[in-house]
Amino acid sequence: MLHESHLSFFRQLLGDAYVLTSPNDLEAYGRDWTRVHTPNPSVAVLPASTADVAAIVKYCNRENLAIVPSGGRTGLAAGAVATNGEVVLSLTRMSKIESVDTIGMTMRVEAGVTTQQAQEAAKEVGLFFPLDLAAKGSCHIGGNIATNAGGVKFIRFGGMREQVLGLEVVLPDGEILDLNSGLRKNNTGYDLRQLFIGSEGTLGIVTRATIRLTAPPRNVQVSVMAVREFADIPKILGVCNRASVQLTAFEFFTREAHEIVLQHALGARSPFAEMSPFYVLLEAEEGPNGAQVMEPLLEEIFGDELITDAVIASSSAQAKELWGLRENITESIAKHGHVRKNDISLAINQLTDFIADLEPIVHAAPKDMQLVIFGHLGDGNLHINYVGPKTQDFAAFQTRARVVELQIFELLGRYKGSISAEHGIGLLKTKDLHFSRSPAEIELMRKIKGLLDPKGLFNPGKIFPG
Numbered sequence: 001m002l003h004e005s006h007l008s009f010f011r012q013l014l015g016d017a018y019v020l021t022s023p024n025d026l027e028a029y030g031r032d033w034t035r036v037h038t039p040n041p042s043v044a045v046l047p048a049s050t051a052d053v054a055a056i057v058k059y060c061n062r063e064n065l066a067i068v069p070s071g072g073r074t075g076l077a078a079g080a081v082a083t084n085g086e087v088v089l090s091l092t093r094m095s096k097i098e099s100v101d102t103i104g105m106t107m108r109v110e111a112g113v114t115t116q117q118a119q120e121a122a123k124e125v126g127l128f129f130p131l132d133l134a135a136k137g138s139c140h141i142g143g144n145i146a147t148n149a150g151g152v153k154f155i156r157f158g159g160m161r162e163q164v165l166g167l168e169v170v171l172p173d174g175e176i177l178d179l180n181s182g183l184r185k186n187n188t189g190y191d192l193r194q195l196f197i198g199s200e201g202t203l204g205i206v207t208r209a210t211i212r213l214t215a216p217p218r219n220v221q222v223s224v225m226a227v228r229e230f231a232d233i234p235k236i237l238g239v240c241n242r243a244s245v246q247l248t249a250f251e252f253f254t255r256e257a258h259e260i261v262l263q264h265a266l267g268a269r270s271p272f273a274e275m276s277p278f279y280v281l282l283e284a285e286e287g288p289n290g291a292q293v294m295e296p297l298l299e300e301i302f303g304d305e306l307i308t309d310a311v312i313a314s315s316s317a318q319a320k321e322l323w324g325l326r327e328n329i330t331e332s333i334a335k336h337g338h339v340r341k342n343d344i345s346l347a348i349n350q351l352t353d354f355i356a357d358l359e360p361i362v363h364a365a366p367k368d369m370q371l372v373i374f375g376h377l378g379d380g381n382l383h384i385n386y387v388g389p390k391t392q393d394f395a396a397f398q399t400r401a402r403v404v405e406l407q408i409f410e411l412l413g414r415y416k417g418s419i420s421a422e423h424g425i426g427l428l429k430t431k432d433l434h435f436s437r438s439p440a441e442i443e444l445m446r447k448i449k450g451l452l453d454p455k456g457l458f459n460p461g462k463i464f465p466g
């Protein structure tokens, strides 16, 4: 329970302007992109340095105050949501790009730098930061690390786990750890850095990171293809792999997703005269010496009768327009209706069988509930969204969607798939962790949490079932 004396401590440390208690601020800082829980933090504090973070954490530990670490609040698992009078600790003010090493190809940033700022700073020196996602303008590198974000370039560069070379974290007792110091090679016992990546703010607060940059990919070519049968999509991926094409994205969406984007995204146009059940967006690097890869690739895919139509972007403006068809899905479905989201993954060679097994579940779902599916198919990652009319009561919609979701998770369990490929568990999926993790694994994770945070003050209620 927060008292006036706690607020005085925060105000003395940070200044009045950075201790927020107005209802509007608490509403904004207490929630993320999900709209399922009612935000109810006691205060939002905005430190300016690692020393500030450590001082706040030490004080909260002494006073038994729970902390919710907060980044750009674009999370889709309610990980940054504060529902129970917690202190929200936002990294927003810690937004400096501290250095760029063009020879070692690394960048040292504070946790509140946005993904887009990191991308732009890399571009300025002729390099490339490969994490890319539609929320890049708002999400933070700290949030990307805490969620082990994946994104649309995962197929080529991996996720956040692969990009972090060094990590500074503040532990629940206020201790500051500097992990791996930006080294590329280091075999000196357990890699503690990896423990904090994807831990959703439950083990430590990320305050600083050294991230990996790469040489920019060669010019990329973008194509959208219309596909009749889902089973043909993994086959298209197979053709790309055998042709040694360097893919930088392999995304897919269904007709339902496409129609919703055309309805809600400003200026969106379908590249085809007729609708198709499925679409693939493929991005690939040009070959050595500027060789075209897309046309010969499409010829082969057409020859194998895997697609019914295709378009290749002839300019960067058209490439952006085609990408918009994929990247605007999340925002468009949010405008279209109530949404419950799943973010599952399977081994790629099981996708076709899984989708066939999904068919009867989709068929039996309530008629006013659309299942809108899209995702990073080249990584085996499908976003399944249950979309219902906004005229329906939200709680009633969630209950009905949950029935369908549980059937899908049961099915997924049989395939040994994951109930969260990239969004995380947060508050939303704690009850479902057992579909993807064994009791022994969950017990071990709880022990690690207990060791680092014996009072359970860092992001309580997240990841583990209560």
Ligand SMILES: Cc1cc2nc3c(=O)[nH]c(=O)nc-3n(C[C@H](O)[C@H](O)[C@H](O)COP(=O)(O)OP(=O)(O)OC[C@H]3O[C@@H](n4cnc5c(N)ncnc54)[C@H](O)[C@@H]3O)c2cc1C
Binding pocket: 032, 033, 068, 069, 070, 071, 072, 073, 074, 075, 076, 078, 079, 080, 091, 111, 132, 133, 134, 135, 138, 139, 140, 141, 142, 143, 144, 145, 146, 147, 148, 149, 150, 151, 152, 200, 201, 202, 204, 205, 206, 207, 330, 331, 422, 423, 426, 459, 462
């Ligand atoms: C339109 C849209 C598209 C998206 N596309 C993708 C996608 O393609 N791939 C993908 O992986 N995700 C995607 N997301 C989800 C989201 O953007 C990512 O999970 C992102 O990494 C969250 O970063 P954030 O800074 O917004 O974190 P927040 O939402 O603020 O927090 C997320 C979690 O991290 C913790 N946290 C935040 N900062 C810190 C810190 N400094 N230290 C410790 N813990 C911290 C929070 O407590 C919370 O548990 C998308 C979201 C939207 C809205």
